[in-house]
Amino acid sequence: MAPKHKDGDVVVSFSGKWVSWAHTIVAYTAFLGALITGICLHYHKIVQNEYYGYPQEWFPSVSATIGDRYPERSVFQLFIAITSGPRFALVFLWYILTARPNSALPKFVAGTGLFRTITCGGWTYITSTDDHDWHDIFMISYLVATLPWTLGCLALSPRNARAMKYRKRLAGLFFGTLVPLIYFFIQHKVHKVPGAYTTYAFFEWALIIFDVGFDAVTALDFEGLELVVRDVKGVSKGSRATLSDALLEKEKDKPIGKTFDGNFSWSGAIDAAADVYNGFVFWSMLTSLGLTIWYFPLWHMGISGYEVFVMSTVSPFLLQIRSFRSFIVRNLRTTHLLALSGLLAYLVKSPVYRLFTVGFSVSMACLAWAATWxxxxxxxxxxxxxILAWCIGLIASSVAKFAFWTSNPIWPIVHADNGGWNKLGLIVAVLAVLRSTRETKRDTDIPTPSGSKGSKVLAAFGLAGLLFGMHSLLSDSSTMILWVWEGYPVRGPLSAPHGAYTIFAMGAGLLVGLFYDELARSWTFYGIGAVAAAVLTIYSNWFGYYGALTLAAYLMAIAPTLIKEAVQYPPAPTFGLAFLIYNILVLAHVWIVAYAFVPGGPLMREHTDWVMTAMVLSIGAGVFSAIATASRSKARRPASRSGLKQRSYYIYVLVVLQLLSASMAYLRFPTYDYKPYHDNEKVLTAGIWTVHFSLDNDMWSSERRMRDVIKELEIDVIGLLESDLQRIIMGNRDTTQFLAEDLGMYVDYGPGPNKHTWGAALLSKFPILNSTHHLLPSPVGELAPAIHATLDVYGEALDVIVFHSGQEEDPEDRRQQSEYLAKLMGDITRPAILLSYLVTKPLEGNYHTYVGEKSKMRDIDPSDWDRWCEYILFKGLKRIGYARVSRSTITDTEIQVGKFVVGQPENSDEHISEDQVPDAYRFPAMFRGEGVRGHRYHVFDEPRQKVLPMTDEVSVVQELRGEQMGRRVKLK
Structure with a gap:
């Protein structure tokens, strides 16, 4: 019996360190017990993965060990259940140890610890086999919460040198292990390297050791706590200083120290979130303007007149009128609410009036933000x-597009049926404006104190370059990744998951500009940004992407400086002129690829370097003005404590966005477990489709409708043309990301946005072993892109070429391109398929160059005389079917599809009845007659022809004719 104490009876007492020891021992027992059990009972099964088994792979991963097999899973779950008690006690004791008056951080860390404990139970007891989605949700939540838990424990760590040393080392080892972990996982999943998964498994087990070990260090701190529960050393009364207290005392006169000092206020956090959402809406509307304008020249095949709406952004020029400026400044809430009209544009069915609505919205948004600043x-x-709200709003826009496969859920080209969240977006936007703005009657039109400063014209140029750089390069996390993409094998970043790297670089750059503004506006940092722009423009793969990340950080870092410089001058000459120069850069950015359709276009042909140089020089002009202002003005007034506290809330929002992007990267990581539709029969269905930039006839985003028809036609390999959407006028989108992930296909984007083409892409159910991008000879007209890829089709190498020929107006271009491609195809010794847009009539002109002895390629159906642009050619394969499917209202070009059997010799052009072939050889019956959703089989109207009796030796070709699927046959 324990002795009595003056404050009460002590029934039992023990040191708090035993809570840590119990947690550590039982947690390690759970994992190691499952590992030993699994190795003893199911060794070969748990080292087997989707590609290799023993002996290439000889050590199991954590997930394979604690997965679904009995009794390993039971051993693990039993001890993890026991661990939960010490775990909850550990979190509670840590809070008792670190809690102190007027500090919200200990509560936050304790809440994070409880959240991690609960989510650990989630992914432990719900395996991927039970429910893959919820298993991933719990796992991601656990991993995301690990960062604030670790950093929070480091910040709150008591002054215990030994404990702090171990915490720093274990935290460093944990986060450092993530780098090789991801590397070897990609080596396994993407490159299929034998043994890579075993190496990955060692790093995965190391994470477990470091994670549990980090919490085990609490044993050194809990020695001062005795459980009855009673504090015998006073450490829970706030009398013992923590590491964070010491840091804040040391840094009390510095902005970083003051920023996170004091109480947390939910009201302040909500204000910051509302502000950021307003910034998000601005960028959503600005990025949608080019899309709605592009629809018209796209369908007019030239200047339409609606391009004038690009000037919607120059509305700040109206602020030159003093009375109007005073009215707008006094009614900012009303102006911001008017800017939300663009969120209602999805209700407008007419493309013309929808453009009018978006144009008005953008003009109000530009006016509102210029007046607000x-x-x-x-x-x-x-x-x-x-400024932070506007910049973080851009990051929020990029995160939203990362989550929605490069489409913004509140754009006017989406609605509920094709992925839009328009209603929710509008409701939140209205609440955000009401929360973050206010009407005022006081005169705010007070002149800025005069002084010898920079130049308003240079400031306008700087802001224009910043706007253009943010919009053209940072409004989507995959834009610069596709600039450096060079095909397979993968030698650079992937849009997912590496888009999160771009978002992280943007956030890091903004923090540099916030806390180190003198560095951000220095010529040294400008030089780094200029070099980064050059590296991005000139180089590809990882090296080019390093330049992209550096440029992303620089653009965000310089943003606060350039905006603060611009507000030193009257708003009309700065913001109005800035948006005008920005518009000129936007048009130049379009001219470099659309040179064949615009007056004076050849002058800008293929000059991305010129546009990038203009952007960098414009920013340099703004830096020059900002440096002049800073050098000639008095010392800056230090930020107030309330201002620094406000800054912290914006940083919290930024951190949340970064965690969201990391979660999306995890969720969108390619699975690479794709299966063709008829693998037992070794059937390959190939298609070609010109998708018209994924805008349908009514100005709606069409990727979901495209997904549906591609899936229903059971297409294994498809070439998409007019598919490069990574420009301002197309919304900086990438339809192939959604299609590839939803359909389960490998994807090659083709020549990137900086290659000045309208795009060619390849989607394949089969692994892409190698791909090369070509820009074919185009001395006069637009560049002709091509992808030459080698696929692993049922264990055999098959070459596929996706190609878009030049325009009808440029016959010499098309002749040279036909010669180039014929040689390329003729040099291929393996079976091959051409999925193409040739701009020629069957059996005429360049057709004989593409089909003939030089190319060794055959037409899938020489008798189909109704084609003009799209053709499927092949060699070395047995052709078993051909169809043309109407496009509905998705685009202006039909889908052409061919079926082949791999591993069998070529056959003749003769035909037999469809009912004499296996079901796997047939096209889906759902597209017969009137078809579905406007898609039906068609070629040209003709009566059905008589079906003649056939023999087993006759080759099989299905030919789909007329309003319904006709059948035509010939004797061999």
Missing amino acids: HAERLQPSGLEGR
Whole structure:
């Protein structure tokens, strides 16, 4: 019996360190017990993965060990259940140890610890076999919460040198292990390297050891706690200083130290979130303007007149009128609410009136933000908050597009049926404006104190370059990744998961500009940004992407400086002129690829380097003005404590966005477990489709409708043309990401946005072993892109070429291109398929260059005289079917599809009845007659022809004719 104490009876007492020891021992027992059991009972099964088994792979991963097999799973779950008790006690004791008055961080860390414990139980007891989605949700949540838990424990760690040393080392080892872990996982999953998964498994087990070991260090701190529960050393009363207290004391006069000092306020956090959402809406509307304008020249095949709406952004010029400026500044809430009209544009069915609505919305948004910055110019903390909201709003837009496969869920080209969240977006936007803006009757039109400063014209140029760089390169996380993409084998970043790297670089750059503004506006940092732009423009693969990440960080870092410089001057000459110069850069950015359709276009032909140089020089002009202003003005007034506290809430929002992007990267990581539709019969269905930039006839985004028809036609390999959407006028989108992930296909985007083509892409159910991008000779007209890929089709190498020929107006271009491609195809010794847009009539002109002795290629159906552009050619394969399917309202070009059997010799052009072939050889019956959703089989109207009796020796070709699927046959 324990002795009595003056404060009460002590029934039992023990040191708090035993809570840590119990947690550590039982947690390690759970994992190691399952590992030993699995190796003893199911060794060969748990080292087997989807590609290799023993002896290439000889050590099991954590997930394979604690997965579905009995009794390993039971051993693990039993001890993990026992671990939960010490785990909850550990989190509770840590809070008792670190809690102190007027500090919200200990509560946050304790809440994170409880959340991690619960989510650990989620992924432990719900395996991927039970429910893959919920298993991933719990696992991602656990991993995401690990970062704030680790950093929070480090910040709150008591002054215990030994414990701090171990925490730093274990935390460093944990996060450092993530790098090789991801590397070897990609080696296994993407490159299928034998043994890579075993190496990955060692790093995965190391994570477990470091994770549990990090929490085991609490034993050194809990020695001062005795459980009854009673504090015998006073460490829970706030009398013992923590590491974070020491740091704050040391850094108390520095902005970083003050930013996170004091109490947390939910009201302040909601204000910051509302502000950021307003910034998100601005970028959503601005990025949608080019899309809605592009629809018209796209269908007019030239200048339509609607391009004038690009000037919607120059509305800040109206602020030159003093009375109007005063009215807008006093009614900012109303102006911001009017800017939300673009969120209602999805209700407007007419493309013309939808463009009018978006144009009005963008003009109001530009006016509102210019006036907002102007009104806050004498309030440093208020101005900084609005700048952060606008910049983080861009990051939020990029995160949203990362989550929605490069489509923004509140754009006017989406609605509920094709992935839109328009209603929710509008409701939140209205609430955000009401929360973050206010009407005022006071005169805010006070002149800025005069002084010898920079230049308003240079400031406008700087802001214009910044706007263009943000919009053209940072409004989608995959844009610069596709700039450096060079095909297979993978030698650079992938849009998913590496888009999260771009988002992280943007956030890191913004923090540099926030805390180290002198560095951000320095010529040294400008030089780094300029070099990064050059590296991105010139180089490919990982090296080019390093330049992209550096440029992303620089653009975000310089943003606060350039905006603060612009507000030093009257708003009309700065913001109005800035948007005008930005528009000129946007048009130049279009001219470099659309040169064949615009007056004076050849002058800008293929000059991405010119546009990038203009952007960098424009930013340099703004830096020059900002440096001049800073050098000639008095010392800056230090930020107030309330202003620094406000800054912290924006940083919290930024951290949440970064965690969301990391989660999306995990969820979108390619699975590479794709299966063809008829693998037992070794059937390959190939198609070609010109998708018209994924805007349908009514100005709606069409990727989901495309997905449906591709899936229903059971297409294994498809070439998409007019598919490069990574430009301002197309919304910086990438339809292939959604199609590839939803359909389960490998994807090669083709020549990137900086290659000045309209795009060619390849989607394949079969692994892409190698791919090469070609830009065919085009001395006069637009560039002709091509992809030459080698696929692993049922264990055999098969070459596929996706090609878009030049325009009808440029016969010499098309002649040279036909010669180039014929030689390319003729040099192929393996079976091959051409999925193409040739701009020629059957049996005429260049057709004989593509089909003939030089290319050794055959037409899938020489008798189909109704074609003009799209053709499927092949060699070395047995052709078993051919169809043409109407496009509905998705695009302006039909789908052409061919069926082949791999591993069998070529056959003749003769035909037999469909009912004499196996079901796997037939096209889906759902597209017969009237078809579905406007898709039906067709070629040209003709009566059905008589079906003649056939023999077993006759080759099989299905030919789909007329309003219904006709059948035509010939004797061999």
